[in-house]
Amino acid sequence: MTASLLIKNGTVYDGTGAAPVPADILIDAGSIKAVGPALQCDTAEVIDARGHWVLPGFIDLHTHYDAELEVFPGLRESVRHGVTTVVMGNCSLSLAMGEPADVVDLFARVENLPRELLREWVGERMTWRTPAEYYTHLERLNLGPNVASFLGHSNVRLAALGKQRCLQREPVTDADKHTMGNHLQEAIEAGYLGMSIDMLPWHRWMGYKYNGASIPSQYAHMDEYRYLAGILRRHGRVMQATPNANRKASTLLLSLLSTGLLRAPLKLSMLASLDFKGNRALGQLPALLCSVINRLGRGNLRFQSLACPFELWSDGYNTPIFEEFHAGARLMNADTRAQRQQLFADPDWRRQFRREWLSVFNRSFHRDLTEMTVVACPDASLVGKTFSDIAADQGCDPVDCLLDLLAEHDQKLRWYSVVANDRPAVLRKILKRPFNQIGFSDAGAHNRNMGFQNAHLCLLRDANQYRDGLSVAAAIHRLTGDIAAWLGLDTGVLATGKPADITVVDPAALATDLTGATEINDPRFNGDMRMVSGSGAAVRQVIVRGQPVCRHGSFCDDYEQRPFGRLLRSQLH
Template sequence: MTDLLIAGGLVADGTGAPERTADVAISGGRIEAVGDLAGRTAARVLDASGSVVCPGFVDVHTHSDLTLLSSPSAHSKVRQGVTTELIGNCGLGVTPVLGDIAALRGAAGYLDLDPSVAWDWADLTGYLDVLAAARPAVNVASLVAHIPLRAGVIGFDDRAASPAELDRMCGLLDDALSAGAAGLSTGLMYAPLTFAREEELAALARTVAARGRLFSWHIRDYGDHLLDAVREVLRVAEATGCRTQISHLIAVGRRNWGKVARALELIDAARDRGIDVAADVYPYLAGNAPLSQLLPAWAQAGGEEAMRHRLADPGVRDRIREEWRDLPNGWSDITVSRIPADRPGVEGRTVADLADDGAGVALDLVAEFGNAVMMVAGGRSEEDLLAVLRHPATVIGSDGQALDPEGPTGAGVPHPRSYGCYPRLFADHVRTGRLPLVETVRKCTGAAAARAGLTDRGELVPGKAADVVVFELDRIGDRATYADPQRYPDGVRAVLVNGKIVVQDGTHLGERPGAVLRAGQGD
C-alpha cells in the first residue's frame, strides 16, 4: 500500500518537462510513481486538484548555519516550501575552528544571532554531527567557508598566504570535502577575505575541482567594479576547471544599472568556452549584509576587535568619511535591520533617518557592535533582476536564514527574503506571466540541486527523495515586507520533507524529518 497519494495536481516535476495533471505516490520517504494512479490504494490521500505539485525548493544560497541549531523547526524556510538548504555561503561559516573562537564568532556575526548556541565542534564532521542531532525540519548540505580557513591559518592581516599556509588551507579544505562538504564558498567583501589574492583562490579552486565539487563566490564588488570582479571569477574557473557559482548576481547603485547584462554576456562567453559557471539570485531589489561591509578593506584589517578599536580614532573616521563620499548607495538606501541591543527607534529605520550625519551614525554603530550590525540596502534595478531571473544558467537562492519569530533568531527587522523568497517569485513573476511556471520550478528545484551536486533532490522522479511542495498558484504570495518581515506566506498547502508532511495549510505540524546531506556519502 502506498503511504501517501497526492492526487490530481498540476505536476511540474523539476526536470523542465511540461506540466501535466498527475498523481504522485510516496512510500518509505521516496517517490514511488508519478502519473495516472487512479485506483491505487493509499494510507492517506491529499487532494491536490487546482494546485501545483512540484519538488521542494532547494535553496542553494542560505546562511542558516547557526539558526538551525537555535530553532531546528526552520519555520521561516519550510513554511515557504524550502525543503533543502545549502549553508556555508559567502565565505561565512563555523568550521574549522582553529585558535580564537571569539574572533571567529566575531567574523561570522552575520550568522551568530543566538549567543546561547555553543560552538561544540572543531571541524565539519563535528559540526554536521551536532546539526544532525538537532533534527532539523529541512535537509541541509554545507559548503566549506573561506573565512574560517583563512582566519585559522593566516589570521586577519592584509597579506598574501605563504606556500606553506596555502598547503595547510588546501589540506583542511580537502579534509572537509572528504567529510561531505558540497564545496567551498568565498566572500571577497568580508575581512579577512578582502585580502585573499587570486593565487590563493586558484589553489583552493584546484582542490575543489579535484573532488568535483562547487566553488561559490560572493565576488569582490557588486558596484562600480562589478565587471572586473566577474572577470576574476572567470579567470580562476578557466584556469582550474572548477564548477563555479556567482552568488546573488546584482548591481548596486543607480549608476551601475545595466552592468548585469554585460556580466551575463561574460558568463555566456565563458560557458561557450566550456567553463562550468552559473549564478543565483533572489527576487528582491534590496540586499542584506553586515553594515561593516561598507568599510574599506584597510579599516577591517586585524579582525573585528581591531576594527572597532580603530574606529575610535578621529583620523581614521575622517579617512573613511572621505572614501564614503563616493558610495554607490546613499544613506537613505540603507536601513538598520538588527543590532544586538535594545535601542528603540534604531532597527527598521534608514541611516539617513537616524541623523543628518549618516556616516557618523554608521561609524558609531559599527564601532559599538562590530559585525553584528545588520543592514538592508537598496539601490538595485528591476530590469537587472529580470535579466538574471530569465537567464537559462541561473537558479534561485534566497540568501536568507531559517528564522523563528518566537525565538532569539526572530529579533530585529530582518530581510523579508527569509520568509517569502519563493512565494514572492511565483506571485510576482509567474502568476503575472513574466516567467513560465515549468522553468521557474526547475530553477528552484532540479537545476538548483544540480548546481549544489545533490543527486537525490529536486525532481519528482521515482526513486528520489520525497521532498514536495503543493501550492495554489492563484493564491501563493509573500506577506513579509521590509517594514513587517516576520510574516508567513499565503497559498502553500503542504510541504513534505523525506515523505513526511511538515506544513499543512500554513500550519507547521512539528515534524522534523530533515537529513544532513554529505557529498559522496549518499547525496
C-alpha cells in the same frame, strides 16, 4: 511516521522544466513510488491538491543557517515557505573547523547576532574538530529540512595557520597550502559540496584585538585560491565565491578559475547578479562574464540571484552600507557608544566620512539620502521622512544631518532603503538569464537587516503574472532540479524512485499573500528582533522525505523532536 501518502488532483511540475500535468503522486517510505493519473492506495493518507501546484521542495542555495541549525534544526522561517533543502557554509564561513571562540567571532558580525547568543548556540556544542566529524555531528541532529554544506575557507585558514597568521596578508608556504588541501580533501571525501571563499570587505571579524579585521579568507592571495580550485576541479566539486565588489578585477580573476581550456572546467557559483541602484553597470557584468567564460573559455560559471527587491533595514550605525568604506567601518568597529561619540565629534573623521560617502568610486550600495527613510526613532516627528527631508526641514547639509542623528540616537534610529532589484521588469530579465542561479536568500545572515526567506515564492508569483520573464515551469526548474543537478544533490525532481521532498502551492494565494520583511521579537533568539518574510496561505503543504512537516503554515507536533530531513552529500565526481 506516515508509511504512505497520496497527493491527488494536483497540477504537477516535476522540476525538469517540462510542462505541468494533472497527476497524482504516491509516496511510500520516503520515496516517490508512482506519478500518474487516478492512482489508488487504500492504506495511504490522502492530500487533496485540487487547484494547487505540486512541485519539488525549493532549494535555497545560499544560506547562513550554520549556527541556528545547532539549536533550532527545523529552520522554520524557511521551511514554512516551501524550502526543503538549505545549503550552508557560504561566504567562507562554516562550523566545520576552528576553535569555538574564534568561530563565534567569525560569525557574529556577518549574522548580526549578539556574541553571547552565538556562544550559547555554538560555543559549548563544538566537540568536533574536522570536516568529517562535523558531518557526523550533523547527521545526529533532528533536521527539519535537508541540509548540504560547503567547507568554509576562513575556517580552514584558521585551523591551518592560526588566528594571528590567517588575519595577515602574507603569502602562505607550500606546507601551509598542503595542510589546507588535506582539509579540503577530507571534506570532499565526506561529501561536502565543495569550498566557499570570500573577498567581500563587508564581512568582518568581531572580537578582542582583531575587531573589524576582514575575515580570514580575504587575506589569501590568488595562488592560494588557485591551488584549492585545482583540488575542486579534479573532483568535480563546486567553489562558491564572493568577490570584492569594490575591486572589479577580483570578479574577473575569480571567473578565470572556471575556464576549461586544456583542463576540466571548475564549477564556480559567484555572488551576485543584482540590479544595484548605486551602480547599474554591476548588473550587466555577470552576463558579460558568463558569455565569455562559458562560451569562449568553456567554463562552468554561474551567478547567484535574488528574486525580489533587496530591501535593507539599518540600526543607526549598524548597517552593511557602512562596512563598504573605511570611515563607516571605523564606526562599526566602535564597541561602545562613547567611542562612537568620539568619532562623531572628530572633524577629521567627519571629513573622511563625507569624502567617502560622496565618492562615486568603488561602491555597490547607493548612498542617496533621498532614498533612505527613518522608520523608528525616539523623535517620532522624524519617522517616515528621508534624511534629505529632515536636512531640508532643519536647514542643514544632508550628510551632516545623517551624522548628527546617528550621534543623537545611536542604534535607536532605524532606517530603510531599497538597495537593489527595484525595477521589476529589469529584475525579470536578469532572472531569465540562463547562467543565473536563483535562491540567494542569505537566510540566517544579517538577521536585523533583511528577510528574503520567501524570495523563491516571489519568483513563482511573477512568473505566473508576467510573460516577459521565466515561465512557471522554467522558474520551478531553476529553483529545484537545476540547482540539485549542478550541486550534485539527490533531490529536486518529482519522479519514481526519487526522495519525496515536495511543496504544494496555492497559485491564487500566491498572487495575494506574499509580504516583504517584517520585524518579530523571536523567543528563540532570547526575544531579540529578527526580520522575516511572509507567504500567508500560499504554501499549503511541505513534505520532507515523504513526511508532512508543515500544513497550512502549522508544523507537526513532533517537529524538531525527531529527524525529518537528511544530510545531503555531494554525488559529483
